[in-house]
Amino acid sequence: MASSYGSLVREAIVLLDKFNAGRQCLDDFMEDASKDLQHMDSLHKNFILDVVSGCIEHKKLLDAVVSIFYGQNRKCLPRDRSQFVVICYLATFALDDLGLQRFSNIVKSLDIKKMQTFLNFFFTNLTTWIQKEWNTIYDAEYVEKHWIGPLLRWRPEIDILIKQLAVTVSRGGQVKKAPIKTTKPQEFSLTRPKPPTLPVPELIPQQAKSKPVPSSTYRAPKEMQKMEEIKQKNQQESEELLYEANMKQLRCANPQKSEHTKRVRSQITADFDSKLKFNSFRSSASPSSQKTNSWPAKLNTAATLRQKALYDRQVEEELQRLERLVEGAREPSSFLQWQKEMREKDLQEELTKIERRRLEGQISYKEAAMARARLMERNQETAQLKKEETAQLMRRYAEKRLQEEKEMRDLVQQVAEGHKNSKTAKEKLQKFKQSIVKEVSEQSRELLRQALEEAHAELSRKFEIIAEIRVIESLPHIRVQNFDDTETAGHELLGEMSLAELKERLALLREAQQAEQQQKREQILEEKEKKKQRLLEHLDKIDLYRRVQAQAAAIRKEERKARLSLQAKVTQDETVLALQKKLQEKQQEHQRLKQTEGKKTNTPEQAVRNTEIHNRVSMKKSLKEKSWEELELSLERHIQRNAPYVSF
Known part of the structure; x- marks a missing residue:
């Protein structure tokens, strides 16, 4: 029976492909299928019909799994769908009845690679996607108790089976045949009970979607929105006026100055501002402040609170600075100007050092490239000598091999002459084995006759027991069940309630919640x-x-443009100009060396190798230049970050 399960499953797959749910009835289809399978044994026929009917009854449940599998594996063919449905049904509903050995025989009788992929997907996604899809069709507790729990208990044995299938696929799909076992007598079972089928749970009713409320039911008045906009605008204007009043000095604390004093002060401030504006003719105009109600976008709650705390701290610092100025303190403008000049000088020296290092690095790189070219010439000469030596060694090895083969042929001829005398000994051994086989067959016939007599006696005893059981089952059973919702069970427990009282209390508790x-x-x-x-x-x-x-x-943007003008002065340094001249001489010498090498070697393989080397060198050169540019930009950003704060 176990060896024929594979053929029975293939018959079930063929029948399942023939069934069409829209045009055929399940009962009519099963009757036609049973008529077609009349030539088969009753147990085999019942197994095929149970598998087909189970796949059709649980079609929605099985299609949910197979559809997800086809969605992830696009290469699977549509004609294999019934094969996956049958395996999913056997693993979900009939694995306890079949057992692991029969289930593994069924899987190995089909396409091993496809079965290994499907079983790995099924048991990997069992508690995630598959369980979610089943919960939408049936109750979650029922799914967990009857299907997910038993499958998880079988998980370790199925993992071992999947690993065996993976090893078989990696070896080329060849399955080793098990050794043929001798037949053993088994007890005759006249009535084998049919395993009880699981009851099909009722579908969960889907609640109809409620219609959305139309927009014409209620519409907020426009006057409220306009009032809110006017309120926000007035609040923003008042805050701006308050900020300007806090930033400016109080007029009562500053006595009025004479016209001459005002002109002198304006002249001093104009001269001071003109010194700070280095490239004012290139700078763009400052952005105009427009009163808008647009707030900063994409700010969560934490970012908004952090931004407000930062601005409040800046406003407090500015107010303290203004208070110190009112009290008579002075701004360190002369020190800041000296500090700014010193920083510009340090920046110019640093850029000169960077340019000098860059040129020295390029010169050393050119010298290394020339040394590498000379080393390649020496390596090619040594490689040619090695090739000639290996060719001589191969010729010597071939001659030695021919001599050894000739000696082996002589030895084989001598051994063949000695084997002719062993044929007579083999014939005597064969006759002795035949006599032993005859004696063993006579003893086995006697044992089989005794076993047949014992089986007949056991069969007659079972017939008598079956007759008694059928007489007992034929007697009528009278069962009367009357159930009242308002009565208690009568167990005399504290707080015992009837079903009606329990429902009422649950309803009140639900309303309170x-x-x-x-x-x-x-x-x-x-x-x-x-x-x-x-x-x-x-x-x-x-x-x-x-x-x-x-x-x-x-x-600050105008000052940043003024600092960029320092880079133009770096290229005028004498040491930098000398290094640039030396670099040009090294480049010309390297180019002449390449031209002489090209004249010596004009083979196509060497030309391809030279182009690859040239491309690699140019790529490294471009990366080197980019790295130096990034270093200069990072240094410039560092200096800008440390620049003094300009107040206005």
Whole structure:
């Protein structure tokens, strides 16, 4: 029976391919299939019909698994779908009845590579995608208890089977045949009980989707929106006026100056500003401040609070600076100007050193390339000598091999002459083995006759027991069941309730829980609304601060352009010019060396090798130049970051 399970499963796959759910009825199809299988044994026929009917009844459940499998494995053919459906049904519903040995025989009788892929997918995604799809069709507790739990218990044995299939696929799909076992007498079973089929659970009813509320039901008035916009605009203007009043000095603390004093002060400030503007003719105009209600986009709650705290700290520092100026303190403008000049000087020296190092590195690189070319010439000469030596060794080895083969042929002829005398001894041994086989066959016939007599006696005893069981089953059974919802079970327990009372108490408890959840939901919505209002106020302040900082950024941009002009002075250094001249001489010498090598070797293989070397060298050169450019930019950013803060 175990050896024929593979052929039975193939018959079931053929029948499942013939069934069409839209045009055929399941009962009519099963009757036609049973008529076609009349020539088969009853057990075999029942197995095929049970598999086909189970696959059709649980079609929705099995199609969910196979559809996900086809979605991940696009190379699978549609004609193999029934094969995967049958294997999925046997693994889910009939694995406990079949056993691991029969199930493995069925899997190995089909395409091993496809079966290994499907079983690996099925048991890997069992608790993730497959369980979610089954929960949408049936109850989650029922799925966990009847299908997922038994499959997880079989998981270790199935993993061993999958590894065996993977090893077989890696060896080329060849399965070693098991040794033929001798037949053993088994007890005769007249009535083999049919395993009980699992009841098909009812489908979960899908709740109909509710229609959305139309937009015409309620529409907020436009007056409220306009009032909110006017309120926000007035609040923003008032904050700007407050900020300007805090930044400027109080007029009552500054007595009025004379016209001459005002002209002298304006002349001094104009001269000081003209010294700071290095490339003012190239700089663009400062961005105009426009009063808009646009807030910074893509700021979460934490970012908004951090930004507000930062701007508040900056405003406090600026106010403290203004208070110190009112009290009579002086700004360190002369020291800052000297510090700025020193930094520019240090920057110029640093850029000169960087340019000098870059040129020295390129010169050393050219010298190394020339040395590498000379080394390649020496290596080619040594390689040619090695080739000639290996050719001589191969010729000597071939001559030695021919001599050894000739000696082996002589030895084989001598051994063949000695084997002719052993044929007579083999014939005597064959006759002795035949006599032993005859004696063993006579003893086995006697044992078989005794076993047949014992089987007949056991069969007659079973017939008597079956007759008694059928007489007992023919007697009628009277069962009366009356159930009242309002009565208790009568176990005399504390707090015992009837079914009707239990349902009523559960309904009241459910209403109380819903009311509590609704109250919590309203509290959460109220807190969210308050938090949203606070964030909107913070965003208004942040927008105001950013417009003020944009003006400071324009001034810093002009100073950054002035620092870039220092790089032009680096190329005028004498040491840099001398190194550039030396680099040009090395490049010309390297080019002449390449031309002489090209004249010596003009073979196509060497030409291809030379082009590859040239491409590699050019690639390294471009990477070297990029690295030096990135180093200069990083140094420039570092100096700009450490530049003094310019107040306005």
